[in-house]
């Protein structure tokens with residue numbers, strides 16, 4: 001039997017991950033940013049950096065007629081530094097939609113449900129994604145998963161009003177996430193992390209979330225086992241919860257108030273240099 005190939009060094013692994021993010025972003029922009037688009041949503045995180053890079057690389061002649069809508073302080077800065085035209089989602093005329101929104105994810109399941117908020121951005125991301133005619137997800141190979149909560153085990157990020165955080169924590173623990181905790185601030189910041197919206201984040205690790213097609217696909221919280229939709233519907237109703245990092249429901253354009261939380265397509269940069277595209281079931 002041939003000896004197993006040596007494991008990639010940490011440095012090589014990090015390079016692979018960055019390269020796969022870049023590949024996914026460039027492909028997603030190529031496929032989904034049409035030249036006649038005028039309103040583009042830009043998400044948050046390290047993968048979106050490459051989305052903005054890919055858009056800026058098209059040149060001013062291609063992008064000068066486009067307005068870019070951020071999902072927080074980081075993407076606002078990315079847009080400005082790239083020389084793209086910044087606009088706020090609050091200025092979107094009534095009844096109008098973004099042509100497309102690009103964003104990353106922490107985990108994507110086979111039905112294109114997402115966990116988001118690993119970088120403490122999720123509320124504005126959900127507003128921008130659901131304001132778009134089509135939402136496109138960009139990610140690296142580590143994010144591709146059969147069920148949410150399998151590879152992203154830090155928990156579902158939940159944005160909460162600080163004065164209600166302990167009440168929400170108690171609810172989450174009784175719902176099947178005994179290790180739910182308030183996310184601490186980064187080094188140099190005492191106390192909890194504070195979001196762009198002045199809220200805190202609770203990370204709630206639940207057992208992997210089921211899909212309706214699973215054998216136990218009706219799981220509604222018995223013994224802490226949930227489907228994505230049942231858990232999301234319960235979480236968003238907890239008093240004190242501002243928004244949740246589960247993007248779920250239907251794919252594609254759906255309501256009169258906006259589009260879907262789930263992407264129409266998810267682009268994954270793979271370790272072998274290819275890009276795998278998963279599209280929403282019609």
Ligand SMILES: O=C[C@H](O)[C@H](O)[C@H](O)COP(=O)(O)O
Nearest residue numbers: 045046047104117119120121
């Ligand atoms: O809070 C952060 C956002 O939801 C990000 O889009 C998500 O965490 C993915 O980030 P990254 O592209 O850095 O993995």
